[in-house]
Amino acid sequence: MDMKKRGIDAMWTDVKTIYRESWRFALSFPLLFLIPVLVEMAQHVVELQASMYFDLAGAKAAEGDPLRLWFGFAKTLAIGLPGYWFVRYLLLGDPARAVRIEWPAIGLFALVFAFAGAQSWWALFGPNLLAPLGLEGLAVDITSGVAQQVMMIYLTAWAVAWALGNARIGPLRSVAIMRGSFWYAIALLVAGFLPLMVPHYGLAIAAMKWAPVWLDWVLMIIDSLVVGFLALTMAGSAALAAGHAARRTDIDLAPPTENQFFRDAKIPLGSASK
Numbered sequence: 375m376d377m378k379k380r381g382i383d384a385m386w387t388d389v390k391t392i393y394r395e396s397w398r399f400a401l402s403f404p405l406l407f408l409i410p411v412l413v414e415m416a417q418h419v420v421e422l423q424a425s426m427y428f429d430l431a432g433a434k435a436a437e438g439d440p441l442r443l444w445f446g447f448a449k450t451l452a453i454g455l456p457g458y459w460f461v462r463y464l465l466l467g468d469p470a471r472a473v474r475i476e477w478p479a480i481g482l483f484a485l486v487f488a489f490a491g492a493q494s495w496w497a498l499f500g501p502n503l504l505a506p507l508g509l510e511g512l513a514v515d516i517t518s519g520v521a522q523q524v525m526m527i528y529l530t531a532w533a534v535a536w537a538l539g540n541a542r543i544g545p546l547r548s549v550a551i552m553r554g555s556f557w558y559a560i561a562l563l564v565a566g567f568l569p570l571m572v573p574h575y576g577l578a579i580a581a582m583k584w585a586p587v588w589l590d591w592v593l594m595i596i597d598s599l600v601v602g603f604l605a606l607t608m609a610g611s612a613a614l615a616a617g618h619a620a621r622r623t624d625i626d627l628a629p630p631t632e633n634q635f636f637r638d639a640k641i642p643l644g645s646a647s648k
Contacts, residue, residue, distance in 0.1 A: 385558065388618065389565045391464075392610035396603055399463055403473055406459050411602035413452035417445035418594035427581040427590045443498055450494040451487075453601065457609035458483045461537040464613045465627065479539030486533045493522070527559050527615075528552045531627065534616035540629045555619035562618075566611030570604040573597075 400407040420442050421427065458480065462472035532548035543551070552559060577597040581590045620627045 384618065385561060385565075388562055388614040392562075392566055392607050392614060395464060396460075396606040396610060399460055399606060400603065402469065403459070406456050406473065407602050407606070409455050409602075410449065410452040410605040411598045413445070413449050414601040415595065415598040417442065417449050418598060420445050422590060422594065427578070427585075427594075428587070447494060447498050449601075451491050453605040453608070454487055454490055456605050457533075457612070458487075458537050460606050460609045461534055461613040464610055465534070465538060465617060476539065478541060479537060482536035482539060482541055486536050527556060527563070530559060530612050531616040531619055534613050535627045538628045540627060542629075543625075543627065551619050551623050551625055552616070555615065555622055558618055559615035562615045563608070563611045566607040567604060570600055570607060574600050574604065 420439070424439055424442065426442075459473045462479070463469055466472045528549045529545055529552075530548065531551040532543055532545050535543035535548070574597060577593045577600070581593045585593055616627060
């Protein structure tokens with residue numbers, strides 16, 4: 375019972391840290407925060423010009439618009455980009471250094487970023503590799519989506535470690551690190567995106583069904599800000615989930631030089647900056 379309570383307390387502490395530090399990061403580094411905000415708003419401009427939020431018929435007509443899809447792809451990239459800085463902001467304990475471009479961290483992060491970007495591109499524009507086998511339909515889409523999310527959870531430690539500049543933790547070692555913390559990671563990731571996904575979709579529905587045309591622009595600006603925070607909370611969830619798993623397995627996510635810093639400063643790896 376005590377162990378269960380400690381787990382819940384740790385989870386609640388991590389959730390509060392994610393949202394608190396997201397606000398601090400956004401206020402301290404507004405240009406980095408605005409990267410996904412501006413790209414999301416650019417997609418909304420395309421959607422508004424296509425009358426996507428005028429009514430349900432307009433939404434269906436604009437849904438497959440090629441320009442909208444390309445902006446959607448750009449948005450997925452923009453959402454992932456602040457993760458480099460925010461992961462380091464949470465785990466390095468030095469905000470000023472966290473937002474610097476450092477080698478090899480930026481190169482390693484670029485590889486992880488490219489991997490995620492390729493997945494996003496394939497989901498939007500790539501062919502269905504299962505179709506020739508006769509595997510199509512909603513059930514297949516859901517199953518493949520769940521499988522992809524499970525894979526990404528097991529690769530969380532890899533993505534976080536490489537953002538910190540630690541090339542010693544690759545995909546296979548990441549699976550070993552995350553294996554005993556799978557459900558904790560799921561709970562933390564859900565807590566990191568669900569509270570913001572509700573207003574994200576709610577604002578779109580409000581613009582489509584109830585709001586007058588002039589108010590659509592206001593709602594989309596608010597939604598773009600929501601997406602900016604969503605980018606941070608998702609990255610923060612991954613960072614703290616990996617930090618929890620690393621502490622559980624007594625493995626350092628940061629490179630050896632950083633591990634010495636944490637030991638000297640007596641800061642546990644995975645704690646948020648204060």
